[in-house]
Amino acid sequence: xxxxxxxxxxxxxxxxxxxxxxxxxxxxxxxxxxxxxxxxxxxxxxxxxxxxxxxxxxxxxxxxxxxxxxxxxxxxxxxxxxxxxxxxxxxxxxxxxxxxxxxxxxxxxxxxxxxxxxxxxxxxxxxxxxxxxxxxxxxxxxxxxxxxxxxxxxxxxxxxxxxxxxxxxxxxxxxxxxxxxxxxxxxxxxxxxxxxxxxxxxxxxxxxxxxxxxxxxxxxxxxxxxxxxxxxxxxxxxxxxxxxxxxxxxxxxxxxxxxxxxxxxxxxxxxxxxxxxxxxxxxxxxxxxxxxxxxxxxxxxxxxxxxxxxxxxxxxxxxxxxxxxxxxxxxxxxxxxxxxxxxxxxxxxxxxxxxxxxxxxxxxxxxxxxxxxxxxxxxxxxxxxxxxxxxxxxxxxxxxxxxxxxxxxxxxxxxxxxxxxxxxxxxxxxxxxxxxxxxxxxxxxxxxxxxxxxxxxxxxxxxxxxxxxxxx
Amino acid sequence: xxxxxxxxxxxxxxxxxxxxxxxxxxxxxxxxxxxxxxxxxxxxxxxxxxxxxxxxxxxxxxxxxxxxxxxxxxxxxxxxxxxxxxxxxxxxxxxxxxxxxxxxxxxxxxxxxxxxxxxxxxxxxxxxxxxxxxxxxxxxxxxxxxxxxxxxxxxxxxxxxxxxxxxxxxxxxxxxxxxxxxxxxxxxxxxxxxxxxxxxxxxxxxxxxxxxxxxxxxxxxxxxxxxxxxxxxxxxxxxxxxxxxxxxxxxxxxxxxxxxxxxxxxxxxxxxxxxxxxxxxxxxxxxxxxxxxxxxxxxxxxxxxxxxxxxxxxxxxxxxxxxxxxxxxxxxxxxxxxxxxxxxxxxxxxxxxxxxxxxxxxxxxxxxxxxxxxxxxxxxxx
Numbered sequence: 001x002x003x004x005x006x007x008x009x010x011x012x013x014x015x016x017x018x019x020x021x022x023x024x025x026x027x028x029x030x031x032x033x034x035x036x037x038x039x040x041x042x043x044x045x046x047x048x049x050x051x052x053x054x055x056x057x058x059x060x061x062x063x064x065x066x067x068x069x070x071x072x073x074x075x076x077x078x079x080x081x082x083x084x085x086x087x088x089x090x091x092x093x094x095x096x097x098x099x100x101x102x103x104x105x106x107x108x109x110x111x112x113x114x115x116x117x118x119x120x121x122x123x124x125x126x127x128x129x130x131x132x133x134x135x136x137x138x139x140x141x142x143x144x145x146x147x148x149x150x151x152x153x154x155x156x157x158x159x160x161x162x163x164x165x166x167x168x169x170x171x172x173x174x175x176x177x178x179x180x181x182x183x184x185x186x187x188x189x190x191x192x193x194x195x196x197x198x199x200x201x202x203x204x205x206x207x208x209x210x211x212x213x214x215x216x217x218x219x220x221x222x223x224x225x226x227x228x229x230x231x232x233x234x235x236x237x238x239x240x241x242x243x244x245x246x247x248x249x250x251x252x253x254x255x256x257x258x259x260x261x262x263x264x265x266x267x268x269x270x271x272x273x274x275x276x277x278x279x280x281x282x283x284x285x286x287x288x289x290x291x292x293x294x295x296x297x298x299x300x301x302x303x304x305x306x307x308x309x310x311x312x313x314x315x316x317x318x319x320x321x322x323x324x325x326x327x328x329x330x331x332x333x334x335x336x337x338x339x340x341x342x343x344x345x346x347x348x349x350x351x352x353x354x355x356x357x358x359x360x361x362x363x364x365x366x367x368x369x370x371x372x373x374x375x376x377x378x379x380x381x382x383x384x385x386x387x388x389x390x391x392x393x394x395x396x397x398x399x400x401x402x403x404x405x406x407x408x409x410x411x412x413x414x415x416x417x418x419x420x421x422x423x424x425x426x427x428x429x430x431x432x433x434x435x436x437x438x439x440x441x442x443x444x445x446x447x448x449x450x451x452x453x454x455x456x457x458x459x460x461x462x463x464x465x466x467x468x469x470x471x472x
Numbered sequence: 473x474x475x476x477x478x479x480x481x482x483x484x485x486x487x488x489x490x491x492x493x494x495x496x497x498x499x500x501x502x503x504x505x506x507x508x509x510x511x512x513x514x515x516x517x518x519x520x521x522x523x524x525x526x527x528x529x530x531x532x533x534x535x536x537x538x539x540x541x542x543x544x545x546x547x548x549x550x551x552x553x554x555x556x557x558x559x560x561x562x563x564x565x566x567x568x569x570x571x572x573x574x575x576x577x578x579x580x581x582x583x584x585x586x587x588x589x590x591x592x593x594x595x596x597x598x599x600x601x602x603x604x605x606x607x608x609x610x611x612x613x614x615x616x617x618x619x620x621x622x623x624x625x626x627x628x629x630x631x632x633x634x635x636x637x638x639x640x641x642x643x644x645x646x647x648x649x650x651x652x653x654x655x656x657x658x659x660x661x662x663x664x665x666x667x668x669x670x671x672x673x674x675x676x677x678x679x680x681x682x683x684x685x686x687x688x689x690x691x692x693x694x695x696x697x698x699x700x701x702x703x704x705x706x707x708x709x710x711x712x713x714x715x716x717x718x719x720x721x722x723x724x725x726x727x728x729x730x731x732x733x734x735x736x737x738x739x740x741x742x743x744x745x746x747x748x749x750x751x752x753x754x755x756x757x758x759x760x761x762x763x764x765x766x767x768x769x770x771x772x773x774x775x776x777x778x779x780x781x782x783x784x785x786x787x788x789x790x791x792x793x794x795x796x797x798x799x800x801x802x803x804x805x806x807x808x809x810x811x812x813x814x815x816x817x818x819x820x821x822x823x824x825x826x827x828x829x830x831x832x833x834x835x836x837x838x839x840x841x842x843x844x845x846x847x848x849x850x851x852x853x854x
Contacts, residue, residue, distance in 0.1 A: 135715075177719045180768045200535055202767030206719045209582070209773070219583045220598070225805065353665075392714050393514075395585050402632060405665060407673030414656055418649065449659045458652055465656060467663040 005030075007348050010439040015308065015350065015472040016340075017117035019362025019437070022428060026439040034340050037116035038333060043152045047110040051103055054145040054170050058254025061092050061141075062243035096141030100134055101378045103144020104388045108377040111361045113370050119155060122336065124357065125307055127151050127389075129300075130166045130215060131396030132175040134389050139175045142254075143389035146171035159300065159330035160291035167211060167287065168256040170240045176207035176394060183236040183264025191261075203264075208232035210394045216290040218299030223271060230268045234275060234283045237263030291330055297322040303399070304335065309344050310351040311400040317344045350471035353401035356384035358472065359413060363464040366437045367424040375423075384412050405470075414465050421460035430459035443468050503613065505750045505827045506700045508740070509606055509630060509710045510733075512757035513588060514717035517771055518778030519763065519809060520726050521557070522571045522791060526550045529798035533764045537722050537771075547571070551791045556730035559738035563782055567789035570851070572818050574776045574796050576759060576811035578842050582773035584717065587758030592630035594816065596842040603633025605838040609823055610635040610708055612837060631710050689736035697743025700751065707827070711736070716757060720770040737782055749784030752826030752852055756780075756815060762807050763798055776809035781822050785853040792848075814845055821848035828854065 005028075012030035013020040020026070027033035052060075065088050068074060074084030114120045127147045134140040150169040154162035166172050173179050181204035182189050189201050208231040213219045241249035241257045251257055258280040267276035270286055271293075277285050290296060301321035305313035324338035339345055354362065360381060381388050385404075391397045398404070430450050434442045446466040453459035463469060524530050525541040526549060544552040545561040551573065553561050563569035579590035579598070586598035594605035611634065657674070660666040692711060699705050713733065718725050733755070741748050760777025776796070781788070796802050796810040804810040816839040824834035824847065831847040 177768055177770070180720070182767045184767075198535070200765065200767070204719055204766050204768045204770070205772050213583055219586055220581070225582070393584065393717075401665075405669060407669045407676060410666065410669055411673045414652065418652055445662060446659065449655060453655065454651065458649075458655065461652055462655055462659060466659060467666055470666065 006440045008346060010441045011346055013439065014362065015352065016121070018111055018121055019365040020439070021365045022368050022433055022436050031340055034118050035337065037118045038156055041116035041119040041156065045110050045114065047106045047113060048148050048152070051106050051144055051148060052099065054142045054149060055252050055254040057099060057141050057145060058170070059252055062253045064088060064092065093137070099141045100143060101376055104378040104381070105372055105376060106144065107147065107388065108361065109371055112365055123147065123151055123155050126155060126162065128396040129303060130172065131391050131394055132171045132389060133391055133393070135392055136175050139171050142171045156333055159332055160288060163215065163287055163291050164284065166215070167207070168238065170254050173207070173238065173240050176210055177204045178207040178235065179239045180204065181232065181236050182262050183233060186236060186264055187261040203229070203232050203236065205229060205232035208235050212290065214395055216299070217293055217295040221295040227270050230270045231286055233264040234268045234270070234286055237280065238283060294326065297325040301325060304339060306399050308339060314344055317342050352472050353405045354470055354472055355397065355404050356386035356409070357381060357388070359470065360384055363417065363420055366464060367420060367460060368428065369424070373423070380416065384416060385409050417461040417465045421457045421464070424460060430456060430463055434463050438468060503707060503828055505707065506747060506752070507708050507823055507826045508696065508751065508753040510753060510755040511628065511630065511710065511712050512716045512755065513712060513714045515584060515587070515759050515761055515773055516716040516757040516777060517718060517722065517726065517761040518573060518776065519760070520722065521554050521730065522547070522573055522778045523552045523554065524550055524795065524798065525552045527798045533798060535765050537765050537769055547791050550795065554726070554730050556727050557734045559734050564789055568782060568784055568786050570781050570786055570788040571791045572779045572813050573791055573793035574809055574811055575779050575813040575815050575818060576776050577815045579759065580775065582759065584758060589629060591756065591758045591815070592628065594839045594842060601841050604630035605819065606630040606708065606710055607633030607635050608837050609834070612829055612834060613707065628710055628712055689732040690739040693736040693739025694743045697740045701744050701747045718770045719766065719772060720768040722770045752781065752783040752786060752822060754779070754781055754819065754822050756819070760809055763803050763809055774808035775804045776811040779815060779818055781851060783826065783852065787851060787853060816842050817845050817848045822851050825849065825852035
């Protein structure tokens with residue numbers, strides 16, 4: 001294989017994909033291999049198909065709560081009722097944690113086994129762009145279903161469709177406090193004021209702000225506090241059905257619903273445009289305009305270029321990606337094609353330092369794993385410093401080396417490498433594995449260190465912590 | 473098999489002059505002072521922490537989330553301390569704690585990430601300054617020492633920059649064999665990015681032996697105190713805390729948050745022992761929260777807030793505030809506590825006096841871009 005082709009193959013596998021596998025030959029046509037993945041990608045592959053939907057999770061929780069609280073023993077007196085409530089809450093928290101762990105494992109197995117690693121990487125990219133964090137209790141059980149239901153089906157579609165699916169998903173609604181935001185002049189607020197004059201109900205602008213700042217336009221792009229407040233008024237009424245309370249909703253718990261009585265009446269003015277649509281359509285019209293805004297094109301292009309090219313990507317590359325986004329009205333396949341056609345994305349120098357997630361997935365793939373063999377992914381990623389779906393902030397995890405290339409982080413990788421290498425198939429010759437994972441482009445220093453290691457385990461560990469493997 | 477101590481020496485020798493052994497690295501100490509920066513990520517609500525109970529608008533604005541001052545420590549005729557801050561109240565009584573209210577960085581918008589960037593970089597606008605003020609502060613100390621350690625798996629922005637720093641967080645993994653560590657040392661030797669990071673890591677591991685810290689507030693205080701109390705240990709540390717973004721359920725969430733902060737400070741003090749008298753701990757957040765409660769028993773992103781200073785030499789027992797008031801006309805943009813004190817001026821004063829440095833020179837080094845007023849002085853005794 002000529003050196004240019006070998007380089008391009010290694011880049012397609014490791015920079016665009018999730019890392020080479022020893023049992024898959026390097027692509028002869030790297031560009032074509034990436035584009036062909038659009039047809040090979042499965043929104044709901046085997047690993048994910050066994051995971052519960054957010055509605056199923058909410059429904060099961062509601063049933064368990066109902067059963068426990070209507071048990072005659074728990075309704076005998078107020079003490080036993082409080083005890084029963086505590087017990088059921090504790091059980092539900094435990095179950096949410098188990099659901100979270102299983103979803104993390106599904107995400108990893110899907111990344112190990114996928115026929116479309118480039119598209120799978122894009123799923124991870126968008127899930128981090130639209131970050132939710134399981135730090136917030138009610139999100140814990142449904143973070144996996146969020147990725148499965150709001151991200152995976154739309155990764156090859158239009159950005160606006162993904163945006164709407166995300167903002168209507170219970171995980172995002174709960175994470176950013178949308179469900180209880182009340183229009184100050186809505187029917188519900190007026191009735192509440194009549195019932196108990198002292199209790200104030202009103203807006204929560206968290207979701208509206210983060211949609212503008214993080215999900216679409218980007219920070220400092222010209223919107224004002226007034227725009228944020230107006231948008232949060234337009235969003236009132238967007239909520240999630242619940243089975244709790246005196247009057248449970250008719251819809252199954254966990255589904256998106258529009259609560260007309262919480263909606264702030266009247267037209268809204270946002271970024272100079274007036275929105276007089278009725279009900280749920282008002283915020284949908286705003287989202288549609290936000291998705292089409294030039295600032296959004298630039299924001300998304302910058303993040304994609306940062307992910308695939310360099311921490312500080314060249315402006316020309318950003319402009320070309322943004323142009324593809326605008327030209328296609330936010331068609332993501334068109335944007336990805338522009339990315340594949342972007343010469344800077346094929347620069348032979350590996351400018352990106354892998355995040356802990358990227359490193360862990362590429363290491364498991366490189367060592368030939370197709371499942372987790374009884375191991376669990378969630379504690380592994382926590383030890384590496386990047387717990388899955390727990391960035392702690394709605395901005396998601398950073399995508400630059402200075403956030404990840406740190407002394408202690410390197411030690412963690414070496415410790416994990418030792419453990420993974422010890423549990424891996426030792427039938428691979430570490431020297432030929434090094435050749436295979438880099439399509440023949442492995443640096444001589446790493447190749448020498450690997451060949452001189454005193455055991456196969458040490459050789460495999462060295463290979464996956466080598467400078468070559470830390471970057472893509 | 474090498475012992476860890478011998479390995480450290482081997483690694484030092486193997487890497488040449490750049491990796492010096494911990495003992496020698498920390499020998500050239502010019503100051504006996506310590507400085508700790510605790511960042512509260514997420515915009516901590518100053519009005520909930522140091523409560524302006526005497527302001528007639530407070531109870532009306534806060535309604536269901538107004539702090540009941542019956543259970544709180546009254547600091548003076550205007551302010552009371554949140555009841556979770558038990559040890560903090562004792563420090564205040566001992567004149568080792570002070571608070572500055574209605575304080576803010578130069579940043580006036582309401583994005584966490586931009587606000588934290590301004591707070592940590594020391595610029596006047598987000599991403600204007602590339603390195604962090606704590607790193608620039610480190611450069612004012614003798615350069616031969618590895619003098620800053622971040623208690624987090626990665627380096628926070630305030631500590632990023634030219635001066636080398638090290639990060640440490642307790643690992644639950646079994647340690648890798650020394651043979652592998654040695655080979656990694658050799659493998660990274662030619663890599664300009666990874667070599668210095670790896671050397672820092674090996675040095676920090678040597679220091680952390682037997683620190684036995686757990687990632688709970690008391691454990692973090694113990695770990696930080698243990699490092700800082702060592703005669704040849706680091707002099708500057710940064711501790712990151714999160715969970716302050718209380719858009720809903722603010723009452724229980726801040727009660728727990730403040731209890732954790734209080735525990736951490738108490739444990740830090742205990743583990744510093746006599747060194748507490750030479751230590752200054754500064755606690756700050758990126759901005760405050762709305763003066764009024766929002767629709768979900770929380771508060772949204774705001775502006776002015778509170779900053780805190782602890783330490784044996786702090787001229788404490790007071791709340792510094794040019795109180796702007798909470799009347800509708802007094803609020804910043806009719807919604808937030810109006811800032812009347814500069815966080816940059818407070819940091820410059822506290823850091824310089826805490827470390828025995830010249831306030832003007834420190835101020836120029838830390839906040840050259842921010843056009844802050846002159847440093848606040850008289851905070852820490854010489």
